[in-house]
Amino acid sequence: MSRLIRFSVGMVLLLAVMVSCKDTAFKVYEGRIFDASMNDIVIITGTGDTVTVSTMNADPAKVPGVFINDSVRVTCSDRKVGEDKILTADSLVILVRSPYYCIQGTWLEPNPIDTAQMQGFVLKQDGTAESVNMATLDFRSWTLKGHMLILQYTSIGNKLTIEGSDTLHIVKINADSLVLSANNRMVWDLVRKK
Structure with missing residues (x-):
């Protein structure tokens, strides 16, 4: 009986973790930096899409500063700010440095x-x-x-x-x-x- 209770509690916890992770879907973009400021970066992806990503409140150890034309890979997620969702950088890797x-x-x-x-x-x-x-x-x-x-x-x-x-x-x-x-x-x- 106690095995059944432990199993049930474990399943409930696993389900809770799965549901909570569903809202934090990560997106990964690769491209070059078109524009950068203190609070956001604009990336031109390999397919020509323009993506604006907020860097406000990002950990500088995970999201370092960039130069125009750096080639980067950015992992980001949507963060709710008021009623809006803002695409926010979680990590950034510089693949090739800009001149x-x-x-x-x-x-x-x-x-x-x-x-x-x-x-x-x-x-x-x-x-x-x-x-x-x-x-x-x-x-x-x-x-x-x-x-x-x-x-x-x-x-x-x-x-x-x-x-x-x-x-x-x-x-x-x-x-x-x-x-x-x-x-x-x-x-x-x-x-x-x-």
């Missing part, structure tokens, strides 16, 4: 005044930047927005200090080369410091 991942590092070009000297900037992982061999232009920080690199700087000279930013189009980027333009003309033709 924009390569943008971090030290980028140099010959100084036009003294070609024996190199000048340029360092783009650090934390979003800060610093100038290399440029006494009057002090780079402070950087961000990416689509195919644009935005550099925040302080210009120092002639008894005047000016805070500003340069918005530069990324013409070319790979592991060794970075070409930037503004107003359809090349501004920087840089190589990575090894």
Whole structure:
């Protein structure tokens, strides 16, 4: 008799687990990052579908930050928020890094005044930047927005200090080369410091 009771209790518990799991159906999407913000990512799947996934309140250890054009696999589920269901990331794996991942590092070009000297900037992982061999232009920080690199700087000279930013189009980027333009003309033709 006690075996029958244990069996019945076990079946009831198993059924309860099965019913509760039914509401948490996971969805897996693979594709490339089309857009990303602090709270969501937009993925273009291999079939051309556009999927927006919330990353709000996601565990950063399971859902790391991404760059535009990273190839990813995202496991997500629907979460109820008020009356709406929001597709929310549970985990994210970066399959192939975007070329924009390569943008971090030290980028140099010959100084036009003294070609024996190199000048340029360092783009650090934390979003800060610093100038290399440029006494009057002090780079402070950087961000990416689509195919644009935005550099925040302080210009120092002639008894005047000016805070500003340069918005530069990324013409070319790979592991060794970075070409930037503004107003359809090349501004920087840089190589990575090894």
